Amino acid sequence: MPIPPTPRPPEDPVLILGATSGIGRALTLELRAHGRRVIAAGRRQDLLDTLGGETLRLDVTAPDALDAIAPLAPGTIVYNAGFGERTPTPDWPLTRQTLAVNVVAFERLAQWALDRCAVFAATASVAGIRGLEGTNGYAASKAYMLNAMEGYRRLARHGRHPCRYLTLIPGFVDTAMGQASAFWRCSPETAARHIRRALARHAPTAHITPRWALVAALLRLLPRALFERIPLRA
Numbered sequence: 642m643p644i645p646p647t648p649r650p651p652e653d654p655v656l657i658l659g660a661t662s663g664i665g666r667a668l669t670l671e672l673r674a675h676g677r678r679v680i681a682a683g684r685r686q687d688l689l690d691t692l693g694g695e696t697l698r699l700d701v702t703a704p705d706a707l708d709a710i711a712p713l714a715p716g717t718i719v720y721n722a723g724f725g726e727r728t729p730t731p732d733w734p735l736t737r738q739t740l741a742v743n744v745v746a747f748e749r750l751a752q753w754a755l756d757r758c759a760v761f762a763a764t765a766s767v768a769g770i771r772g773l774e775g776t777n778g779y780a781a782s783k784a785y786m787l788n789a790m791e792g793y794r795r796l797a798r799h800g801r802h803p804c805r806y807l808t809l810i811p812g813f814v815d816t817a818m819g820q821a822s823a824f825w826r827c828s829p830e831t832a833a834r835h836i837r838r839a840l841a842r843h844a845p846t847a848h849i850t851p852r853w854a855l856v857a858a859l860l861r862l863l864p865r866a867l868f869e870r871i872p873l874r875a
């Protein structure tokens with residue numbers, strides 16, 4: 642008698658958007674090492690080639706991005722693609738790209754996942770908790786993400802939608818985007834390990850690394866008048 646095929650777990654395959662470098666690349670390797678089926682996505686084909694396995698060349702801001710994603714039927718989407726400006730004064734082309742990747746494309750995928758995916762995880766940032774000079778568009782875009790993810794969690798719960806929304810909140814990670822400070826900075830591999838565990842334990846939010854929850858709490862508690870006196874850059 643033929644052996645029936647093992648049913649696909651509803652959380653697979655995992656589509657990681659922004660998998661070519663940094664946290665996303667490490668997460669791709671981490672999840673694959675733990676037996677998950679991962680489709681790694683990003684714009685840089687040379688880096689996708691070095692990752693191997695299932696890949697998708699994709700610009701998340703492309704109008705036809707959903708046409709490329711839908712046939713893959715991802716059980717989990719990790720929206721890890723991110724862009725951030727770090728300029729002494731605001732620079733509109735950079736801010737516009739920041740909003741296109743971190744807000745518009747993110748929101749489009751978060752909506753799409755509601756009745757189609759088992760899990761939608763998004764990499765926000767501790768920078769999204771308060772306004773930050775020097776990287777204001779980035780901080781504001783991550784604030785949007787933090788708020789929207791909470792809203793989607795509420796919507797999924799009260800509207801009985803199947804998708805679980807997980808907000809990832811890194812502090813500093815040692816990647817191209819994470820060069821601002823060495824304070825409590827972890828490697829992308831450490832970040833990936835924490836994200837894998839958060840995906841497995843059905844957490845609503847995960848600080849990366851967990852001790853960044855202290856910084857997040859402090860940032861939330863600081864009175865506005867005091868916070869605005871302290872010079873800070875993300």
Ligand SMILES: NC(=O)c1ccc[n+]([C@@H]2O[C@H](COP(=O)([O-])OP(=O)(O)OC[C@H]3O[C@@H](n4cnc5c(N)ncnc54)[C@H](OP(=O)(O)O)[C@@H]3O)[C@@H](O)[C@H]2O)c1
Binds near residue numbers: 659662685688725
């Ligand atoms: N590093 C930190 O300290 C830190 C802290 C807090 C939050 N984060 C967040 O963590 C996430 C990953 O960043 P990282 O630190 O690992 O930096 P990274 O190495 O620069 O990774 C950014 C990823 O985003 C992808 N990406 C950017 N624009 C894209 C687009 N239009 N379409 C598709 N993919 C796009 C890049 O791939 P391609 O260029 O190949 O498309 C790359 O894989 C970001 O969302 C970032 O905001 C990082």
